Amino acid sequence: MKIVISLGGSVISEMNGNYIKKFAEFVSSSEHSFYIVVGGGKIAREYISFARSLGADEEYLDRIGIMATRLNAMLLNTFFMKKIPETIEEAKSMSPPVIMGGTEPGHSTDAVAAMLAREVKADKLIIATNVDGIYDRDPAVYKDAKKFDRISINELRKMVGDKWNMAGKNVVVDAIACRIIDGAKIKTFVVYGKEIDEIKNAIYGREFKGTEIVV
Numbered sequence: 001m002k003i004v005i006s007l008g009g010s011v012i013s014e015m016n017g018n019y020i021k022k023f024a025e026f027v028s029s030s031e032h033s034f035y036i037v038v039g040g041g042k043i044a045r046e047y048i049s050f051a052r053s054l055g056a057d058e059e060y061l062d063r064i065g066i067m068a069t070r071l072n073a074m075l076l077n078t079f080f081m082k083k084i085p086e087t088i089e090e091a092k093s094m095s096p097p098v099i100m101g102g103t104e105p106g107h108s109t110d111a112v113a114a115m116l117a118r119e120v121k122a123d124k125l126i127i128a129t130n131v132d133g134i135y136d137r138d139p140a141v142y143k144d145a146k147k148f149d150r151i152s153i154n155e156l157r158k159m160v161g162d163k164w165n166m167a168g169k170n171v172v173v174d175a176i177a178c179r180i181i182d183g184a185k186i187k188t189f190v191v192y193g194k195e196i197d198e199i200k201n202a203i204y205g206r207e208f209k210g211t212e213i214v215v
């Protein structure tokens, strides 16, 4: 199978060497073809908010975010030492495993992963994040927030709206990614990525900690 993973920056940027090593081992030993898009996480947020305080505009802030995603991608790439592609076309032309960060301003790495999944005709898109699924409202704020085991892409799109709002904004799956997932009917799984076994469960069609997006 061809698998695209959006590996949240919050999952990888905690400088947990053991996790990164295990993740790399899993990718290299698997029979599947992997495309990994790494997110910006903490360093992206910190640099973006600092640059915002200096007066940088939104496009420039996105560019800073992209650099942070590539920096995180370089951590995982330590175990592969391949070229990190900077566009979807370049990624598509490479043989897997492919490790990359963001591409251009105006969206998140989830959207990059969705575009890549569409272009390589991936069997599955895994959004590996630091929450255990999609909720009807923010579980950190609302104690009675309800988690979805499955959610239709239509319902999700109603929840997230239709625009890319602001650099560094933290939503589980951004609107642009949702639009691509919907348009290309990509089988997508939002998974608690801090446990690599949960990523494996989603890949192998077993029960997993997270939410399936029904397209």
Ligand code: UTP
Residues within 6 Å of the ligand: 007, 008, 009, 010, 011, 038, 039, 040, 041, 042, 044, 045, 061, 062, 063, 064, 065, 066, 069, 101, 102, 103, 104, 105, 106, 107, 108, 109, 110, 112, 129, 130, 166, 167, 168, 169, 170
């Ligand atoms: P991400 O938003 O994709 O990483 O990129 P993340 O969301 O911090 O990782 P998790 O999911 O929370 O763990 C960080 C920022 O970089 C810019 C955006 O500003 C985004 O908010 N970016 C990233 C782009 O403009 N284009 C890209 O292709 C990727």
